[in-house]
Amino acid sequence: MLALGTGLRQGEILALRWSDINFEENELKVQRTFKRVQLINRDNSKNKTELIVQEPKTKNSKRTIPIPSAIATELKRHKIRQAEEKLKAGDIYVDNDLIFPNAIGEPTDAKNITRSYKRGLKRDDISTTANVYTHVLLRQKIKAVDRLNDLFAL
Structure with a gap:
C-alpha cells in the first residue's frame, strides 16, 4: 500500500524508520535506502553480498512525501501489530526502529x-x-x- 500510495522505491520503503513518519502532518521523510552490494575478496572473486544503508541516489531523492490518510491509518495498525511481534520475539528482537523489519527486527x-x-x-x-x-x-x-x-x- 505504501509503495502504491507514495511512489517510493523498494529500498527506500525497507529503510524507513518510525522516526521518519510524522502522523500529525501525515508525511514521511525519505532519508536513506537499503542496497545489496557484492563483496569482493582479496583474490577479486565475488562470492558474498551484504545489505548496506546509504543515502538516496540524488539530492532530490531526500524528500518529504505526503501520506494518504488511509495509508497513515494502516501504518498505525501495522505499528500495533509490530509491537505484538516484538513481544513474541523477546530478547532476540533487535529494535532498529524499522517500519518493515524481518521477524527479529533486522532489515528485510x-x-x-x-x-x-x-x-x-x-x-x-x-x-x-x-x-x-x-x-x-x-x-x-x-x-x-x-x-x-x-x-x-x-
Whole structure:
C-alpha cells in the first residue's frame, strides 16, 4: 500500500524508520535506502553480498512525501501489530526502529519481498486466468455449438 500510495522505491520503503513518519502532518521523510552490494575478496572473486544503508541516489531523492490518510491509518495498525511481534520475539528482537523489519527486527532483504511477491502472483494469476478463461471458453463453446447447429439445420 505504501509503495502504491507514495511512489517510493523498494529500498527506500525497507529503510524507513518510525522516526521518519510524522502522523500529525501525515508525511514521511525519505532519508536513506537499503542496497545489496557484492563483496569482493582479496583474490577479486565475488562470492558474498551484504545489505548496506546509504543515502538516496540524488539530492532530490531526500524528500518529504505526503501520506494518504488511509495509508497513515494502516501504518498505525501495522505499528500495533509490530509491537505484538516484538513481544513474541523477546530478547532476540533487535529494535532498529524499522517500519518493515524481518521477524527479529533486522532489515528485510528485498530478495525476500520479491520472492513472496512472485509466489503470490503465480498463485493469484493461475486462479484469475482459470476463472476468466473458463468463463470465456464456455461462452465460446456455446457460440460454436450454435454455429454448428445453424450449419446442420437444413
